Amino acid sequence: MTWLARALAGPMLWGALFSAVYALHGAGCNLGWTQVSLGPVDLHRGAMWAVWAAGLAVHVLLVVTMPAGQGRARRIIVAGSLIGLVASAFTLFPVIATSTCF
Template sequence: MALVVKVLAGLLLWGAGFSILYALHGLGCGLGWTDLRIGPLNLLQAVLIGTWMALLAMATAWAWFLWRSGGPAESAFLRTVGLVSALTGLGGLFFTGAPVLLPAHCL
């Protein structure tokens, strides 16, 4: 089971990150976080952007770890699948999370 998690960790991180961002968006809109300002951003924008950056950092660290260590040591195929999964998860987090940079969140 641990091998499966290692191989699919990049995609699992993307799925969890997408869910976290979506949940924070709904929570922030429901609680009126757009009315509170933090410098040039409102609270919702600050939370979403900060969370997105933290998720990108985790996905980048995981991909870097797999790149440097070679990933799961069971076989070359599993190492390649793990690295591709990590890079796919990183790309998915980048593109599906990028809308947090837009100014209008709660319509």
């Protein structure tokens, strides 16, 4: 079961990160965070950037630390970790520039 947990860690983190950023997007629009300035960006975008960046950092950590064992077992863990990283980077990249609440 430890092996399975290692293989699924990356995709599970993607699921958590995707849910968190989507929830943050809805909550921020509702709470008017786009009207709150945070340096060069507004609070809404800043919060989503921060969560996304932190999530990507954890993903990189998983890619480095999760692989264990050898042969096919190891390769599946590596693939799982990379799937998580690529999925988080690609599906959440719209936080960079897309308009937020309209």
